[in-house]
Amino acid sequence: MQNRILVYGYGNxxxxxxxxxxxxxxxxxxxxxxxxxxxxxxxxxxxDAVAVAESGTVIFVDATVSGDGPFTFTxxxxxxxxxFTTHTISPGSILALCxxxxxxxxxxxxxxxxxxxxxxxxxxxxxxxxxxxEAYRFLVEKISDIMNMSETVTLN
Amino acid sequence: xxxxxxxxxxxxxxxxxxxxIQLDDSNNVAQSRLHxxxxxxxxxxxxxxxxxxxxxxxxxLCGICPVSHHLAAAKAVDVIVGAGxxxxxxxxxxxxxxxxxxxxxxxxxxLHFFHLASPDLLFGIDGDPAIRNVIGVALEHKDLAVQxxxxxxxxxxxxxxxxxxxxxxTGAIPGGxxxxxxxxxxxxxxxxxxxxxxxxxIAWAQAAVDLFKDYHSKHADMLDNFAVFPSNHLSLVRxxxxxxxxxxxxxxxxxxxKKILNDVDYQDYVNYIGEEVKNWSYMxxxxxxxxxxxxxxxxxxPLARLNTCDFIPTPLAQKEFEAYKAYTKGKxxxxxxxxxxxxxxxxxxxxxxxxxxxxxxxxxxxxxVTKGKKQHEGVGLIEAPRGTLFHHYRINxxxxxxxxxxxxxxxxxxxxxxxxxxxxxxxxxxxxxxxTEGMMNSVEVAIRAYDxxxxxxxxxxxxxxxEVAMYDSKGDIIxxxxx
Numbered sequence: 001m002q003n004r005i006l007v008y009g010y011g012n013x014x015x016x017x018x019x020x021x022x023x024x025x026x027x028x029x030x031x032x033x034x035x036x037x038x039x040x041x042x043x044x045x046x047x048d049a050v051a052v053a054e055s056g057t058v059i060f061v062d063a064t065v066s067g068d069g070p071f072t073f074t075x076x077x078x079x080x081x082x083x084f085t086t087h088t089i090s091p092g093s094i095l096a097l098c099x100x101x102x103x104x105x106x107x108x109x110x111x112x113x114x115x116x117x118x119x120x121x122x123x124x125x126x127x128x129x130x131x132x133x134e135a136y137r138f139l140v141e142k143i144s145d146i147m148n149m150s151e152t153v154t155l156n
Numbered sequence: 157x158x159x160x161x162x163x164x165x166x167x168x169x170x171x172x173x174x175x176x177i178q179l180d181d182s183n184n185v186a187q188s189r190l191h192x193x194x195x196x197x198x199x200x201x202x203x204x205x206x207x208x209x210x211x212x213x214x215x216x217l218c219g220i221c222p223v224s225h226h227l228a229a230a231k232a233v234d235v236i237v238g239a240g241x242x243x244x245x246x247x248x249x250x251x252x253x254x255x256x257x258x259x260x261x262x263x264x265x266x267l268h269f270f271h272l273a274s275p276d277l278l279f280g281i282d283g284d285p286a287i288r289n290v291i292g293v294a295l296e297h298k299d300l301a302v303q304x305x306x307x308x309x310x311x312x313x314x315x316x317x318x319x320x321x322x323x324x325x326t327g328a329i330p331g332g333x334x335x336x337x338x339x340x341x342x343x344x345x346x347x348x349x350x351x352x353x354x355x356x357x358i359a360w361a362q363a364a365v366d367l368f369k370d371y372h373s374k375h376a377d378m379l380d381n382f383a384v385f386p387s388n389h390l391s392l393v394r395x396x397x398x399x400x401x402x403x404x405x406x407x408x409x410x411x412x413x414k415k416i417l418n419d420v421d422y423q424d425y426v427n428y429i430g431e432e433v434k435n436w437s438y439m440x441x442x443x444x445x446x447x448x449x450x451x452x453x454x455x456x457x458p459l460a461r462l463n464t465c466d467f468i469p470t471p472l473a474q475k476e477f478e479a480y481k482a483y484t485k486g487k488x489x490x491x492x493x494x495x496x497x498x499x500x501x502x503x504x505x506x507x508x509x510x511x512x513x514x515x516x517x518x519x520x521x522x523x524x525v526t527k528g529k530k531q532h533e534g535v536g537l538i539e540a541p542r543g544t545l546f547h548h549y550r551i552n553x554x555x556x557x558x559x560x561x562x563x564x565x566x567x568x569x570x571x572x573x574x575x576x577x578x579x580x581x582x583x584x585x586x587x588x589x590x591x592t593e594g595m596m597n598s599v600e601v602a603i604r605a606y607d608x609x610x611x612x613x614x615x616x617x618x619x620x621x622x623e624v625a626m627y628d629s630k631g632d633i634i635x636x637x638x639x
Contacts, residue, residue, distance in 0.1 A: 013323060014216025022323060041322045042222065046271060046290060047309040089271075093291055100294035101302055120201040120216055 005143055006055040008048065009040040011063050017115025017128040020063040020135075024113070027136055036143060044089050049097040053104040057146055059139070060091040060108065063115040063128075070131035071113045073138065109142075111135060175599055177581050183588065188581040190574050190603065191437050199560040207236055207551045208330050214547070215324050217564075220609050222325065223260035223315055224540035224565075227253055227402075228547040230328035231536030236551060238528025239331035241423055242403040242536075248521030249332035254402050255513045256318035256327055257538070261401060261506040262357070263311025264541035265458075265499050268607045269364060270304030273496050276601050277371055282594025300367075303360045310345075310357050314510060317341045332525035339520070346514050354511045358472070361504040365476050368500050383492035383576040383602045386411035388444065388453065389460035390568070392539050393419065397466030399477075399505065401539040407464045408444060408454055413488050417444060422537040425546060431563065441570050442563055453571035456543025457606060458498035463488040470512070473505035492576050495605045499541075540565045542607045566608040576602040 007028055009021030022040040029038050039051060044060070052058050064072070078099050079092030089097075091110055098104045113135045117125040124132065178187040198217055205213060211230040215222035230253070235241050245253070271290045278297060279288045287295065294301035312322070317337060319325025327333055345354055372379055390408040394400035406425065408417035417428055431440040432449050443452035454460070462481075468474045480489070480501060489498070513519055536547040543565035550559040566573075580602040584595050 012216060014213075042220075045308060045312075046267070047305050047312060049305055050309060089290070093289075096291045097294055097301070097305070100291065101298065101305065120198060122216070 004035055004037055004055050004057075005146060006037045006039065006051060006058045007061065007139070007143075008038070008044070008052075008058060009061040010043050012042050014120065014122050016117040016119050016121045017063050017124055018118055019122075020113040020115055020124065020128060020132055021061040023124060023132055024061050024111075024136055024139065027132075028139070031140070033140075033143060035147060044091065044094055046089060046094075046097060048089075049094050049101060052094055052106055052108075053098045053102040055106060057107045058109075059111055059142075060094075061111045061113065061135075061139075064112040065115065065118075067112070067114050069114065071111060071135040071138065073142065074110050074112070076108050076110055111139060175577060175603075177585055177599075179585070184586045185578075185581045188574075188578045189436060190570075190577050199562060202549075202557050202560045204556050204558075206555050207233055207549060207557055208555075210547075210549060210557065211328050211330075212324055212326060214562075217562075221260065221264060221540055221542065223256055223319060224538060224545055225547070226319065226325060227257055227328055228536045228538040228540070228545045229549075230330070231403075231538060232534040232547045232549050233330045234536070235423070235534030236531050236549065237330040238530055239526050240528070241421070244526060244528075245332055246521070246523045246526050247518040248336050249524055249526065250402075251513055251516060251518050252318055252333040252336060252524075253328055255337070255510065255519065256315060257402050258506040258509045258513070259311045259314025259318065261311075261541050262361075262503060262510065263308050263315070265503040265506065266304060266307040266311065266364075268541070269368075269496060269500060269503070270300065270307075272604055272607070274300070276597070276604075277375075277496075281598050281601050282592070285593055285597070288597075303363075306351055307357060307360055310352055310354075313352075314345065317345075329525065331527045334524065336521055336524065337514075337519045342514055342519065345510070354507065354514060357507045358504070358511065361500070361507045362472060365497075365500045365504055368497050369479075372497065379493040380491055383579045383605070384490055385492075385572075385575050385579055386490050387455045387572055387575070388416060388447070389463040389488060390417065390444075390454040390456055391461040391464045391544055392422070392537060393465050394469075395419070398469045399461060399465040399467070399473075399502075400469075401461075401502070401506070403538075406537070406544075409464055409488060411488055411490055413463075413486070416447065422546075423535045425535060425537070425548075429546075429563070431567075437570070439567050439570050440563075442568050443571075454568070455572040456565055456568040457495065457541075458502050459489060459492075459495045460543065461539060462498045462501065468501070468505050470505050470508035472508055473501050476501045476504060492602060492605045495607075499607075542566060542609060543568050564609070566606070569606045569608065573603055573606050573608060576605065 007025060009025035011018040011021040013019030013022050025038045025040040076092050078096035091108060095106060095108050098106055114131050115128045174191040176189050177185055180186040202210065202213055210233055211226050214225040214229045217225050231242055239245060274293055275288045275290065279292060316322060319327035347353055350356060388408055388410050392400060392404035393407045394404045405419040406417055406422045407419050410416050420428060428445055429442055430445045431442050433440055441453065443449050444454060462477065468477045480497060533550045538545050545565050546563035548561040549557050552558050577599055580598050584598045
């Protein structure tokens with residue numbers, strides 16, 4: 001289903017705020033929004049290109065160690081960069097794989113939520129909890145906007 | 157003026173790795189070291205937690221190989237609940253765990269070869285870094301990249317079916333497993349639509365071995381001479397000497413093949429393995445006590461496993477094993493780049509084992525758990541994709557963990573990785589006045605052969621650039637480069 005939105009959160013919930021991505025996805029799953037698929041894992045990997053290629057839009061959700069605001073939301077393009085580690089892979093590289101392997105152009109965004117603690121603790125810091133709340137409200141509205149935009153394009 | 161070159165962190169491995177190469181006044185390599193600069197503190201973290209939580213808790217250690225930690229901890233906890241020391245589970249319990257483990261091997265070894273190693277092989281160590289990555293592989297070798305993606309996916313689906321979920325799986329529980337495989341799950345893996353079925357995966361795993369052998373036939377000079385040094389080798393083997401990635405006895409051989417640890421029970425590992433602390437690294441240096449700290453270090457992982465075992469109990473992998481052993485005339489293989497060859501043979505074995513297990517009716521049994529007389533201490537060993545993984549726990553009368561000792565695969569390979577770096581540094585850096593990206597990558601290639609996982613539990617955006625810093629003899633930085 002090409003118009004499907006995939007929300008993909010990644011990070012390790014056992015390392016405090018590194019789990020912001022999966023935490024947001026867990027909360028979103030409860031909404032059961034039509035046309036929205038969710039997934040989460042410790043990190044992105046090359047096989048995720050398959051699910052991303054089956055989506056019209058993908059929103060990657062990750063924690064970030066920097067930034068002033070509670071979150072940033074950025075549209076991203078395919079990129080062939082070498083990431084720090086390729087036991088994981090960047091969202092841009094996933095898009096590049098989609099393009100090279102499946103000839104798919106997928107609209108993609110990164111929702112990066114500011115985190116503060118990275119210890120062996122399975123609980124978000126209070127500051128990250130607040131950021132998660134704001135990011136969640138933003139994401140639900142953004143999904144609605146994307147859905148409406150998609151319907152408009154279809155009608156036209 | 158003596159100079160120190162720092163490469164920090166290492167790309168395409170996990171965590172905060174830093175390589176320093178100390179040059180003398182003549183620009184020859186005087187010393188090189190691989191530093192591990194993050195302290196995990198995990199062993200203290202689990203103290204006070206109930207023992208039955210360990211198999212889930214330990215997955216926080218690593219987002220790359222959580223299944224290995226899950227199963228090693230479960231094996232240790234099996235001992236504590238009186239379920240025996242690795243061979244006391246019900247047939248369904250043991251075989252479901254094995255299926256999970258081989259699924260982990262298949263996806264991990266596939267990732268390492270296609271994503272981490274093949275870019276260096278296909279484009280050259282000093283190839284254009286802009287394409288020397290998995291995207292470059294997709295551009296130039298699309299069929300290979302598609303295979304890699306789908307092989308990974310197949311392995312991940314095996315894990316999902318056995319562990320229950322991708323994050324913090326709960327499949328292995330004290331004394332067994334919490335589910336067996338349904339008919340639908342089994343049939344999907346056995347007869348799934350092309351190409352996502354086990355027969356196609358076996359064919360692709362065989363093709364990957366053939367690909368490496370073909371590459372080797374054209375580039376033997378590089379593969380046979382890159383980071384070669386004599387080493388001891390350690391791994392689990394089955395009691396009859398077969399390769400066994402899930403359970404067995406501990407065996408070690410020296411660089412000539414002489415047994416130096418003769419099939420001992422790993423519950424007694426503390427009698428045989430010591431751990432040395434050095435002031436320049438947070439990571440310990442394990443060694444065989446019988447040989448001592450200086451010469452008792454050893455290699456673990458694919459190279460070591462094929463050096464310690466006598467045979468592989470699946471037909472296709474055994475055939476490849478025979479060719480592999482013939483290349484060194486039956487002697488242990490000490491060539492670091494042959495780690496890739498060994499890894500691909502193991503990958504073939506793993507998918508053959510997956511097929512064997514899928515066709516075993518025990519995998520759908522209902523008797524999942526066994527328990528006996530409770531113990532206060534347990535050791536669990538498993539062969540993780542990167543090498544032998546030790547989990548050791550002691551509990552009190554309130555069932556709380558009071559002691560935990562983990563020796564992870566990368567720690568076991570600490571000294572050999574340092575040796576590999578030194579070997580490459582001396583051959584590539586000595587006499588050079590400038591550092592090229594290709595030279596830097598040579599060091600990383602040597603480390604990557606071991607598939608290290610240094611501290612992979614966090615990876616949040618914007619964390620770590622690649623930095624190269626040069627120091628003069630007084631320790632002042634004279635140049636810094638970022639990758």
